[in-house]
Amino acid sequence: MGLLLLLTSALLSSYFHPGSVVKAQRVVILKDISLSMEPSHVVSRNTNVTLRCRANVVSVEKALSREYTIYKDGNAIYNKTSSTSEDLLYHLSEVRVSDNGKYSCRISAEGQQATSSAKKLEVTGLSKPVLHVNERVVAEGKEITATCTAHGERGSIFFYFYENATEIEERQVNSNQIEVKLRLSSVGTHRIHCAYAVFVRPDSFKSEESNAVSVTVEELHIAPVLEIFPHSKIYEGDELFVSCSVKGPPPTDKMHLYLSRGNQLLDRGNTTVSHRGIALAKDIGDFECRLEIGSVVKNDQGTISVTELFSVPTLTVSPAEVFQREDITLTCKSESSASERLGQEGLTYALEPPRSQLVPKGIGIFSGKSPSNDFNYTCVARAKNIVKHSEVLTVRPKVPVTTPKISVVGRAVLGRRFTILCQSDIGSLPINYTLLKGYDQLNTEAVTQPFQQALFTVSVDRPDEISKFTCRAKNSHREALLSTRLNATVIEPLSHPILTVIPGLSEISEEDNLHLICGVRGTPPVTFKWYRVGTELPLSTTTSDKNNTHYQVHGLSKEHSGVYYCEARNHANNVVRSEHVTIEVRMALWKKLMIGGFCLLVLFLLVVVSVLCFRSKRGKREAAAELSVRSTNL
Numbered sequence: 001m002g003l004l005l006l007l008t009s010a011l012l013s014s015y016f017h018p019g020s021v022v023k024a025q026r027v028v029i030l031k032d033i034s035l036s037m038e039p040s041h042v043v044s045r046n047t048n049v050t051l052r053c054r055a056n057v058v059s060v061e062k063a064l065s066r067e068y069t070i071y072k073d074g075n076a077i078y079n080k081t082s083s084t085s086e087d088l089l090y091h092l093s094e095v096r097v098s099d100n101g102k103y104s105c106r107i108s109a110e111g112q113q114a115t116s117s118a119k120k121l122e123v124t125g126l127s128k129p130v131l132h133v134n135e136r137v138v139a140e141g142k143e144i145t146a147t148c149t150a151h152g153e154r155g156s157i158f159f160y161f162y163e164n165a166t167e168i169e170e171r172q173v174n175s176n177q178i179e180v181k182l183r184l185s186s187v188g189t190h191r192i193h194c195a196y197a198v199f200v201r202p203d204s205f206k207s208e209e210s211n212a213v214s215v216t217v218e219e220l221h222i223a224p225v226l227e228i229f230p231h232s233k234i235y236e237g238d239e240l241f242v243s244c245s246v247k248g249p250p251p252t253d254k255m256h257l258y259l260s261r262g263n264q265l266l267d268r269g270n271t272t273v274s275h276r277g278i279a280l281a282k283d284i285g286d287f288e289c290r291l292e293i294g295s296v297v298k299n300d301q302g303t304i305s306v307t308e309l310f311s312v313p314t315l316t317v318s319p320a321e322v323f324q325r326e327d328i329t330l331t332c333k334s335e336s337s338a339s340e341r342l343g344q345e346g347l348t349y350a351l352e353p354p355r356s357q358l359v360p361k362g363i364g365i366f367s368g369k370s371p372s373n374d375f376n377y378t379c380v381a382r383a384k385n386i387v388k389h390s391e392v393l394t395v396r397p398k399v400p401v402t403t404p405k406i407s408v409v410g411r412a413v414l415g416r417r418f419t420i421l422c423q424s425d426i427g428s429l430p431i432n433y434t435l436l437k438g439y440d441q442l443n444t445e446a447v448t449q450p451f452q453q454a455l456f457t458v459s460v461d462r463p464d465e466i467s468k469f470t471c472r473a474k475n476s477h478r479e480a481l482l483s484t485r486l487n488a489t490v491i492e493p494l495s496h497p498i499l500t501v502i503p504g505l506s507e508i509s510e511e512d513n514l515h516l517i518c519g520v521r522g523t524p525p526v527t528f529k530w531y532r533v534g535t536e537l538p539l540s541t542t543t544s545d546k547n548n549t550h551y552q553v554h555g556l557s558k559e560h561s562g563v564y565y566c567e568a569r570n571h572a573n574n575v576v577r578s579e580h581v582t583i584e585v586r587m588a589l590w591k592k593l594m595i596g597g598f599c600l601l602v603l604f605l606l607v608v609v610s611v612l613c614f615r616s617k618r619g620k621r622e623a624a625a626e627l628s629v630r631s632t633n634l
Contacts, residue, residue, distance in 0.1 A: 027059070028057065028058070028059045028064065028109050028110040028112050029057070029058035029059070029112075030055060030056075030057055030058075030107060030109065030112050030113070030114040031055070031056045031058070031114070032054075032055065032056040033053070033054070033055040033056075033105065033107055033114045033115065033116045034053075034054050034055075034105075034116050034117075035051060035052070035053055035054075035103060035104055035105040035116040035117070035118075035119050036051075036052045036054070036119070037049060037050070037051060037052075037103070037119060037121060038050045038052060041119060041120060041121055041122060042122045042124070043095060043121075043122075043123055043124075044123070044124050044125050045094075045095065045096060045097070045123060045124065045125035045126070045127070046094045046095070046125075046152075047094070047095055047123075048091065048092070048093050048094065048095070049091075049092040049095050049099075049121065050089055050090070050091050050092070051070060051089070051090040051091075051092065051103055051105070052087050052088070052089055053068055053070065053087060053088040053089075053090070053105035053107070053116065054087045054088075055107045055114065057085065057107075057109060059109075059110075064083065064109055064110070065081060065082075065083050065109065066081070066082055066083070066107055066108065066109040067079070067080070067081045067082075067107065067108040067109070068080045068081075068082065068088040068105065068106070068107055069105070069106045069107075069108075070088075070090045070103065070104075070105055071103065071104045071105070071106065072101045072102070072103055073101045073102055073201065074102075078090050088105070092121075094152070095121075095123045096123060096152065096153055096154050096155070096198075097123050097124075097125070097126055097153070097155075097198045097200065097205045098153065098154040098155030098156075098198055098200060099121060099123050099154075100120075100121060100122060100123050100200045100203070100205075101120070101121060101200060102118040102119065102120045102121075103118065103119055103120075103121060104116050104117065104118040104119070126150070126153065126196075126198065126205060126206075126207040126208070127150055127151045127152050127153060127207070128207065128208055128210065129148050129149060129150050129159075129194050129195060129196055129207055129208075129209075129210035130148070130149045130151065130210055130211060131146060131147070131148050131192065131193055131194045131210040131211055131212075131213055132146070132147045132149075132213075133145065133146050133147075133192065133213050133215060134146075135215070136213070136214065136215055136216065137215070137216045137218065138184070138215065138216075138217055138218070139217075139218055139220060140187055140217055140218060140219050140220045140296050141183070141220065141253075141293060141294045141295050141296035142183070143181045143182060143183045144181070144182050144183075144184070144215060145179060145180070145181060145182075146161060146179070146180055146181075146182050146192060146194070146213075147177065147178070147179045148161065148177070148178055148180075148194035148196065148210060149176060149177045150176040150177070150196045150207065151176065152176065153176040153196070153198060154176065155174070155198050155199070155200065156172065156173075156174055156198070156199045157172070157173055157174070157175070157176060157196050157197070157198055157199070158170065158171070158172050158196060158197045158199060158204070159171050159172075159173065159178045159180075159194060159195075159196045160194060160195050160196065160197070161180060161182060161192065161193075161194050162192065162193050162194065162195070162209075163182075163184060163185065163190050163191070163192060164190055164191055168182065168185075169182060172199075183295055184215060184217050186217065187217050187218065187219040188216070188217060189214055189215070189216045189217075190214070190215050190216075190217065191212045191213070191214055192212065192213045192214075192215055193209050193210045193211065193212045193213070194209075194210045195207050195208070195209050195210060220248075220251060220293065220296060221248045221249060222246060222247065222248030222249060222250075222251055222255075222291070222293070222298075223246070223247050223248055223291070223298055223300070224244060224245070224246060224247075224257065224289040224290065224291040224298055224299060224300045225244070225245050225246070225247045225289065225300055226242070226243070226244055226259075226287060226288070226289035226300040226301065226302045227242070227243045227245075227302075228240075228241075228242050228287065228302050228304055229241040229242075233307065234279050234304055234305065234306050234307065235279065235306065235307045235308075235309060235338060235341050236278075236279055236280055236281055236306055236307065236308055236309040236338075236384075236386050237278060237279065237309055237341075237383075237384040237385060237386050238278070238279045238306075239276070239277075239278065239279070240275075240276070240277050240278065240279040240283065240304075241274065241275075241276050242259065242266070242274060242275045242276075242287055242302075243259075243272065243273070243274040243275075244257050244258075244259040244267070244272070244273045244274065244289035244290075244300075245257075245271070245272045245273075245289075246271060246272075246291060251293050253293050253294045254270070254293075255270060255291060255292065255293045256268065256269075256270065256291070256292045256293075257269050257270065257271070257272070257273050257289065257290070257291055258273070258288075258289075258290040258292070259273045259274070259275055259287070259288070259289055259290075260287070260288050260290070261275075261283070261285055261286070261287050261288075262285050262286065278385065278386075279304075279306045280306060280386070281306050281308050283304060283306050284304065284305055284306055285303070285304070286301050286302070286303050287301065287302050287303075287304070288300070288301050289301075307338055308336065308337075308338065309337060309338050309341060309342050309383055309384060309386055310334040310336065310337040310338070310342065310347055310381060310383055310386075310388070311334045311335050311336045311337070311388075312334070312381075312388050312389075312390065313332050313333060313334045313349065313364075313379045313380075313381040313388060313389075313390045314332070314333060314334075314335070314379075314390055314391075315330060315331070315332050315377060315378070315379040315390040315391070315393040316330070316331050316393070317329070317330055317331075317393060317395055318330075318331065321398060321476050322370045322395055322396075322397045322398065323370065323397055323398045323399070323400055323428075323477055324370060324371075324372050324397045324398070324399055324400070325369050325370060325372065325397075326369065326370050326397075327367065327368075327369065327370075328358075328367070328368065328369070328370045328395070329361075329365065329366070329367045330351065330358060330365075330366045330367075330377060330379075330393070331364060331365055331366075332349040332351070332364040332365075332366070332379035332381070332390065333349075333364050334347065334381055334388075342383055342384070346383050346384065347381060347382070347383045348381070348382050348383070349363065349364040349379055349380070349381055350379070350380045350382070351366055351377055351378070351379060351380075352377070352378040352379075352380055352389075353378075356368075356375075356377065357369065357371070364379070370395065370397045371395070371397060372397065373397070374394060374395065374396045374397070375394070375395050375397075376392050376393070376394050376395075377392070377393045377394075377395060378390055378391075378392055378393070379393075398428035398475065398476065398477070399426055399427055399428045400427065400428075400475070400477040400479065401424040401426070401427030401428075401431055401473045401474065401475050401477065401481060402424045402425050402426045402427060402473075402481070403424070403473075403481045403482075403483060404422050404423060404424045404433065404471050404472070404473035404481060404482075404483045405422070405423055405424070405425075405483060406420060406421070406422050406469065406470060406471045406483040406484070406485075406486045407420070407421050407486070407488070408420060408421075408486070408488040409421050409455065411489075411491055411571055411572075412460065412466060412488050412489070412490045412491065413490070413491045413493065413571075413572045414460060414461070414462075414463060414490050414491065414492045414493060414572075415459065415460075415461060415493070416459060416572075417457050417458065417459045418457070418458065418459065419455050419456065419457055420435060420455070420456045420457075420458060420469060420471070420486065421453060421454070421455055422435060422445075422454045422456065422471035422473065422483065423453065423454065424473045424481075427473065427475050428475055428476075429447060429448055429449070429450070429475070430446055430447060430448040430475065431446070431447045431454075431473055431474065431475045432444055432445070432446050432447075432473070432474050432475070433445050433446075433447065433454035433471055433472070433473050434471060434472040434473075434474075435456040435458070435469065435470075435471050436469070436470050436471065436472065437458075437465075437468050437469055438468050442456065442458070443456055454471075456471075460490060463490040463492065465490075466486055466487075466488055466490050467485045467486060467487065468485070468486075469485065469486040470482055470483050470484070470485055470486065471483045489523070490523070491522075491523045491570065491571045491572045492521075492522045492523045492572070493522055493570070493572035493574045494520045494521065494522035494526065494568050494569070494570050494572065494574055494575075494576045495520065495521045495522060495576060496520060496521045496576075497518065497519070497520045497566065497567075497568055497576040497577060497578040498518070498519050498520075498578055499516060499517070499518055499564065499565060499566045499578035499579065499581050500516075500517040500518075500519065501514070501515070501516060501517075501564075501581055501583065502514075502515040502517065505581075505582075505583065505584070508556065508583060508584065508585055508586060509556070509585065509586045509587065510556055510557055510558065510585055510586070510587060511555055511556060511557075512556050512585075513552060513553065513554050513555070513556070514552065514553040514556055514560065514583070515550050515551075515552050516530055516550060516551045516552075516553070516564060516566065516581075517548060517549070517550040518530065518548060518549065518550070518551070518566035518568060518578060519547060519548035520547055520548070520568045520576060521547065522547065522568075522570055522572070523570055523571070523572070524544065524545045524546055524547060524570065525543050525544060525545050525570065525571075526543065526544055526546075526547065526549075526568050526569070526570045527541065527542070527543045527568065527569045527570070528541070528542055528543075528544065528549055528551075528566060528567070528568050529541045529566065529567045529568075530551045530564065530565075530566045531564070531565055531566070531567065532562050532563070532564055533562060533563040533564070533565070533580065534562070534563075538567075539551065551566075556585045557585060558585050560583065560585050561583060561584050561585045562582075562583060563580045563581070563582050563583075564580070564581050564582075564583060565577060565578050565579065565580045565581065566578045
């Protein structure tokens with residue numbers, strides 16, 4: 001409606017202003033575009049189909065140029081420019097399956113575009129393929145030419161060829177006919193037919209089968225011949241001859257002969273091949289004579305069985321357990337032999353390596369001293385140029401145990417459990433260690449691993465009991481060895497701690513030297529500590545190789561008075577403490593004498609003063625009395 005008003009406004013402006021030049025822009029409206037298929041979107045093969053593209057174009061001009069484009073599966077297949085309003089018609093003549101797909105129509109005018117919705121065309125029916133071959137009878141190995149035709153079909157076509165219902169060839173072409181070379185698989189009559197499939201993305205449409213054609217393949221009258229000499233009862237060491245030849249008229253094509261045993265190619269040639277050698281037990285198997293003429297392959301097979309002259313020898317050792325430098329015997333023997341071809345004297349045995357120190361003692365028997373280390377032996381049996389080796393026999397001589405050593409693990413403490421180790425420096429495992437006390441067997445430990453130890457837990461009540469322990473070591477060797485007696489220190493735990501004071505408690509005075517002697521019963525070395533009650537840290541600490549030692553205090557004073565005690569510890573890790581001793585430091589003697597002398601001096605002075613005072617008073621009385629007498633006399 002808006003566009004119509006715009007067009008009307010332009011026309012009126014031109015009408016009311018005829019003297020002015022107005023250049024109006026072309027306006028185009030594209031609507032109702034559609035694509036239809038006639039007679040239908042589903043048709044059979046050979047139908048003529050018309051695609052009709054219709055659009056409603058609104059424009060001021062009647063003869064408006066417009067461009068039509070037809071698309072199939074998104075690809076442009078037809079383009080046309082028209083100035084009429086008639087529908088665009090696009091004709092598909094005698095449609096095929098290859099015409100299947102989705103079609104759409106696009107119209108363009110004055111820069112405007114519109115596209116119809118896609119519509120799918122479905123064509124049904126394919127022509128029956130026709131097969132032709134150039135020959136109906138061919139010789140073995142020859143090819144035939146087969147032609148398969150899909151009349152009237154178009155597009156990308158896959159052709160399939162079948163031999164007796166088995167697909168033997170597949171080809172893709174962009175035409176409705178293909179020619180291939182076929183080589184049939186075997187002699188006899190073969191039925192050949194073909195089929196095809198038209199590929200229309202993303203689908204494919206397969207045809208029915210073509211006519212069947214019978215082709216006869218005639219066998220070539222030529223064959224390989226395999227001959228084996230001797231024909232029967234072949235023994236090891238016999239000369240073996242195998243030939244491969246051809247029987248029949250020579251072919252026109254070049255031929256090749258191959259002689260093989262299993263996967264081993266023995267010889268090859270054009271007319272005759274052969275193989276000559278000494279029969280061995282491993283030659284048991286199939287020989288094949290193979291003839292190749294072009295693509296034709298023929299073969300002849302034969303099987304031989306070779307009887308052993310003697311079996312692979314076995315090597316054994318006696319005794320089963322061998323110790324260093326002791327007598328051993330190696331026996332080499334083949335369990336079976338062909339006595340009809342081989343006398344016992346014809347079979348010999350030897351040891352490898354030749355440097356072995358064992359000497360022959362009979363047929364296949366070797367004796368001597370065992371080596372000191374591991375040694376590998378192999379037995380070699382020989383007869384009529386046939387040599388066989390036994391499996392490698394490794395002799396591992398065992399080592400007798402050495403005299404065991406007995407020792408204490410850690411420390412032996414009187415009355416406590418401790419551990420004894422019994423160990424030999426050398427000896428093959430397993431080794432049984434037995435602990436004895438005197439003549440009594442206490443326990444046995446078996447050592448089976450390289451780093452395992454024989455440990456025994458015991459205790460003693462007296463120090464001299466330690467020397468009664470011995471141990472015995474034995475492996476599978478016939479001799480057992482006894483250790484020496486156990487020589488170790490038995491630690492006696494500490495007991496009876498006593499703190500002795502010198503000088504005596506009643507004689508301790510100032511400026512004296514005090515000796516605190518701490519003594520215990522037990523095994524040194526002993527660590528001694530002296531304490532004063534009220535002090536956490538020890539006054540002194542010392543370690544002595546004796547059962548007693550002392551701590552000295554020089555120049556005693558009153559401040560040294562107090563309560564003292566001592567502690568002791570040895571390797572038994574028990575701590576013992578003495579009883580408390582109270583020490584009182586008395587006054588020094590010279591101080592006592594000084595005080596006494598002073599007191600005597602004071603007393604003397606008092607006496608002197610008293611005497612003087614007494615005499616003074618007495619004189620005064622006597623003088624007064626004399627005066628009195630004189631006065632009386634007067």
